[in-house]
Amino acid sequence: LHIIIRKQTSNFGHNIRQDRHLSATPRTSFHPRNLKMRLVSSASVLSLVSTFVTNSSDAFAPRHVLSTRPSQNTAMLATVSKTDAPPETSVFLTPEMAKACIDLAGSPAFAYSLERLQNAADDCLAFPNAYGLTVRYAMKACPNAAILKYFNSRGIHIDASSGFEARRAISAGIPPENISLSSQELPEDFVDLVKMGVKINACSVSQLERFGKAFTGTGQKVGIRVNPGVGSGGFSSSTTGFSKTNVGGPSSSFGIWYELVDDGTVPGIVTEYGLTVERIHTHIGSGSDPEIWQQVATKSLSFCKVWPTVDTLNLGGGYKVGRVEGEVTTDLQKIGAPVADAFRQFSEENGGRQLHLEIEPGTYLVAMSGALVSTIQDKVFTTGAGSHTFLKLDSGMTDVLRPSLYGAIHPMTIFPGSGKTADVGIDTEDVVVVGHCCESGDLMTPKPGEPEDLAERSLRKAEIGDILVMDGSGAYCAGMSAKNYNSFPEAPEVLVDLEGKPHIIRNRQPLEQIYQNEVDAPEGLF
Secondary structure, three states: OOOOOOOOOOOOOOOOEEEOOOOOOOOEOOOOOOOEEEEEEOHHHHHHHHHOOOOHHHOOOOOOOOOOOOOHHHOEEEEEEOOOOOOOOOOOOOHHHHHHHHHHHOOOEEEEEHHHHHHHHHHHHOOOOOOOEEEEEEHHHOOOHHHHHHHHHOOOEEEEOOHHHHHHHHHOOOOHHHEEEEOOOOOOOHHHHHHHOOEEEEOOHHHHHHHHHHOOOOOOEEEEEEEOOOOOOOOOOOOOOOOOOOOOOOOOOOOEEOHHHHOOHHHHHHHHHOOEEEEEEEEOOOEOOHHHHHHHHHHHHHHHOOOOOOOEEEEEOOEOOOOOOOOEOOOHHHHHHHHHHHHHHHHHHOOOOOOEEEEOOOHHHHHHHEEEEEEEEEEEEOOOOOOOEEEEEOOOOOOOOHHHHHOOOOOEEEEOOOOOHHHOOOOEEEEEEEOOOOOOOOEOOEEOOEEEEEOOEEEEOOOOOOEEEEEOOOOOOOOOOOOOHHHOOOOOEEEEOOOOOEEEEEOOOOHHHHOOOOOOOOOOOO
């Protein structure tokens, strides 16, 4: 990286974007190779050095940061452009840091950057709002207890997607009253969870009826998750068609279809059981289109009019993060401003009624805060038409499933096995990167959006034993993978503190744990 530190001025030209991230994730992101990054900072940013932690006990102690956007005086500014040489660092790891992660936890291992978690939390806590904001971390993105505890220390609450996630968060020390549960499967113990303080959103008519029967005549508070009829996300531009990351619209099973609110079905059930609707919840998927968000916000506000008891509108849905060149990162200020305006307009038109806003980021908070650090354990090639050079990792779909599932593209950086920046080479080669599973779908470099087809990537020339860092692996990777396929143990996880020192936050899974719940068949059965 070509890094220039200079005093911030008021205008750096059209190609400079304001950002607090040291390892910038630009709104139009980039492939990690062939880049040149200029980081421009005010001298005050250097004071961050004094906040570095010195041991693991305070590695993620809460910082005294208000829930407002920091002063421009502390903003980091980054310009990203292409150069001919591959980078000498990944998004947040140097060769030395990557090697330190492997030396500590083994290979492969997930690494998370505390600094980037802090920056992402700052962004979300500064989301525009009219009458108050609660940020809920979609813990399914990365449910490690250390991550949950850090966000809890920042005042970020939890969005759980199953009863088991809710229990897991409680075990990590999250107050039950700070947990909201929206689940495809209403847990059998939902009554106990409610009594503990967990907030439940009914996600179907049958869920609402079960909830009502359990709390008949008590006035128990409940949330209603509505499918607003549109959504966004994934590689599809359609707002109503199917996409694996679009959870709104007629092709989605998530939430109660909005017409059942309009035709009186849902209000009738609420009245029948004497429930109190305190929250409307909508979720449109992992998109970044401000117009879609404004449309959904306006429509969701109309549902709030049905029940005068509603005091909170939860606009669920992930905010897309650009991992590679050509992918766009959601501008939270741009996407949130019209939503805040819609809340104010609602208040003006409804007798001064002020609704609290909730958002549920997952990807935005952790995607670019995490990386999979793995080792190239083999290198093979084929010849003739359709031939390739293949890099075989000691990781794969057992750790990062997104390429095989979605055709997702992750930034990749090759480091020398020595872990020394001085040993970084400049030669590149076109390769296909594959995982360690005996499975043809264990592919790390698919064609974008086409998991059934492979694509070559131009990376630094690698040898067996070199390190490959797959950035953008903080979300829906460690927590969503083909875990234990081929009996590969679950990879360890480390948290990299502000000094660049890794700390283990999950040990590598012992082999015996994979099959410890198996029992012998009855004697004589076969």
